[in-house]
Amino acid sequence: MLTNSWIVVYSVGAVQAAMLAPALWRRPANAPANRVLSLWLATIAVDLAIKAAHMAAPDAGFAAAFRLARALPFAYAPLFFLYVRTLVTGRAPGWRDLWHGGWLVALLAWMGWRWMAGAPLSAGGDWQQRWFDPLLFSIAFAYLVAGAVQVWRYRHWLRSRRSDADRLSLRWLVVTTACQFVIWGIAAAHAAAELPFVDYLLIYAAIAAWVCVVGWFSLGQPPVAEPLAAPLAAGDDTGAADDDPRFDEVQARLARLMSEQALYREPALGIAQLARRSGYPEYLVSAVINRRLGGNFWDYVNRHRIEAVRACLADEGDRRGILEIAYDAGFTSKSTFNTAFKRLVGETPSDYRRRHGRPQ
Numbered sequence: 001m002l003t004n005s006w007i008v009v010y011s012v013g014a015v016q017a018a019m020l021a022p023a024l025w026r027r028p029a030n031a032p033a034n035r036v037l038s039l040w041l042a043t044i045a046v047d048l049a050i051k052a053a054h055m056a057a058p059d060a061g062f063a064a065a066f067r068l069a070r071a072l073p074f075a076y077a078p079l080f081f082l083y084v085r086t087l088v089t090g091r092a093p094g095w096r097d098l099w100h101g102g103w104l105v106a107l108l109a110w111m112g113w114r115w116m117a118g119a120p121l122s123a124g125g126d127w128q129q130r131w132f133d134p135l136l137f138s139i140a141f142a143y144l145v146a147g148a149v150q151v152w153r154y155r156h157w158l159r160s161r162r163s164d165a166d167r168l169s170l171r172w173l174v175v176t177t178a179c180q181f182v183i184w185g186i187a188a189a190h191a192a193a194e195l196p197f198v199d200y201l202l203i204y205a206a207i208a209a210w211v212c213v214v215g216w217f218s219l220g221q222p223p224v225a226e227p228l229a230a231p232l233a234a235g236d237d238t239g240a241a242d243d244d245p246r247f248d249e250v251q252a253r254l255a256r257l258m259s260e261q262a263l264y265r266e267p268a269l270g271i272a273q274l275a276r277r278s279g280y281p282e283y284l285v286s287a288v289i290n291r292r293l294g295g296n297f298w299d300y301v302n303r304h305r306i307e308a309v310r311a312c313l314a315d316e317g318d319r320r321g322i323l324e325i326a327y328d329a330g331f332t333s334k335s336t337f338n339t340a341f342k343r344l345v346g347e348t349p350s351d352y353r354r355r356h357g358r359p360q
Contacts, residue, residue: 013208032092077143
């Protein structure tokens with residue numbers, strides 16, 4: 001009865017992964033990264049399907065495929081790393097990235113050669129404990145740590161630049177990363193010691209559950225608007241020449257939008273929205289900001305927000321708290337506000353208010 005339950009869990013996971021793979025492949029948002037994720041899910045679908053089939057009919061001829069499928073986890077962590085790297089940098093994998101699959105190819109070739117030679121794939125029953133598990137976990141955790149570092153770097157970088165970073169800092173990717181560490185932690189615990197309820201079946205049940213988590217988050221993931229590889233945070237200005245005659249009028253229009261309409265107070269303000277409100281093409285607005293006003297779009301907006309905050313902090317009649325002032329100026333994150341304020345003013349908001357003799 002218990003075996004039948006695992007067969008159902010594995011089958012559901014395999015079907016879910018098989019349905020997600022083509023859906024993510026066609027999804028336009030974060031397309032390069034989602035194609036890596038699609039390949040990863042297709043590999044998991046094959047793995048779970050083989051295990052479910054072998055458990056349901058041990059004598060139906062799935063034994064060889066079941067043994068060869070033991071090598072598929074060598075692809076899981078590298079694909080996780082490639083997915084994360086592609087997502088946060090916006091750079092699609094190239095031919096040079098094929099070496100990440102070398103571990104799996106080499107192992108499958110070795111196992112296939114042993115199988116065709118008539119040798120059992122688990123010779124003596126000790127080859128897995130001697131080198132298979134140490135090699136697998138060394139590779140897996142190296143890639144997991146590398147992927148987690150990519151996520152942390154991206155979130156830290158984004159929060160230092162954008163006031164709406166909390167909405168864009170990929171919390172859903174953090175959940176996916178945490179799930180990977182949980183799955184591989186279960187597998188490592190099983191390999192290291194005999195623990196109650198921690199076994200081979202539980203590992204793949206966790207993978208099947210993770211597939212459902214991926215389905216929930218990945219189909220609704222927002223586009224990564226500002227990848228690390230982007231040369232400009234606010235768009236490409238290559239379409240505008242240095243001597244474009246509209247530069248002066250665009251600059252004047254932006255100044256009016258910021259001073260008269262206080263457009264910087266809109267928390268979700270982006271370069272596209274600013275361009276629409278100005279009535280000029282996005283590339284031209286981006287070019288004016290980058291070439292005339294110093295820095296990128298977010299530097300420009302944050303300067304206006306910080307100046308508004310400074311005016312309020314120096315206003316003797318303004319008794320609001322510092323964060324309330326910051327949020328009213330358009331910031332949505334305490335950490336982003338504090339970082340931007342100290343970078344532009346040279347001191348913390350509290351010190352600035354204290355120096356001007358205002359109560360905290």
